[in-house]
Amino acid sequence: MANYHGPVCRFCRREGAKLYLKGEKCYTKCTLDRRAFAPGQHGLARRRKVSDYGLQLRAKQKARRLYGLMEGQFRNYFEAAEREPGVTGLNLLRHLELRLDNVVYRMGLGASRKQARQLVSHRHFEVNGKVVNVPSYQVRPGDVVSVRESSKSGSAVFDVALDASGSRTMPSWLSFNEGEKNAKVLALPEREEMEMGVEEHLIVEFYSR
Numbered sequence: 001m002a003n004y005h006g007p008v009c010r011f012c013r014r015e016g017a018k019l020y021l022k023g024e025k026c027y028t029k030c031t032l033d034r035r036a037f038a039p040g041q042h043g044l045a046r047r048r049k050v051s052d053y054g055l056q057l058r059a060k061q062k063a064r065r066l067y068g069l070m071e072g073q074f075r076n077y078f079e080a081a082e083r084e085p086g087v088t089g090l091n092l093l094r095h096l097e098l099r100l101d102n103v104v105y106r107m108g109l110g111a112s113r114k115q116a117r118q119l120v121s122h123r124h125f126e127v128n129g130k131v132v133n134v135p136s137y138q139v140r141p142g143d144v145v146s147v148r149e150s151s152k153s154g155s156a157v158f159d160v161a162l163d164a165s166g167s168r169t170m171p172s173w174l175s176f177n178e179g180e181k182n183a184k185v186l187a188l189p190e191r192e193e194m195e196m197g198v199e200e201h202l203i204v205e206f207y208s209r
Helices: 009-015 052-066 071-083 088-097 100-107 113-121 157-167 200-207
Strands: 125-127 144-147 174-177 182-185
Touching: 052 071, 052 200, 071 088, 071 200, 088 100, 088 200, 100 113, 100 125, 100 144, 100 174, 100 182
Parallel strands: none
Antiparallel strands: 125 144, 144 182, 174 182
């Protein structure tokens, strides 16, 4: 996650769902499978009925942890989505999906969003032929995201990530060329091809209080 360097399995336990923050390990050695309760000394205690505010908060926390953002970054995306025409929740998710690190993850070249963010920061990717090392860079329809030529040879990290991403489905808004290790953004993402576990209407309600 952005500037967070602590354990992340606790986030899955807190949200009660797999967020796939550690790539392949989440499929083979998931802590949630062994400890399906919230972290902390009161994790096993019987939970009380959750208020509307509690549900909204959990939806917001789950989404920002899923995409690896800090609170300030996430709120900035919401405010930008709110200013745009259309459905605020859909606009928000599109901002998150069109981040460069998420596109690299969707291409299967990062085993997790965290790894994809690191690869972008280390200057392994180009957008329309120009090196971009900003994970939050917003791609647009028509953009081509590709691995730098100098990064293709001698690095097995992309092949390993592609093997690990076999269970993920390539969204139709991306046209991926595995041989060239590049993808073209064909259109704006539609809701059915974004994260299904995100309840964007609750996030809108949380920030609209």
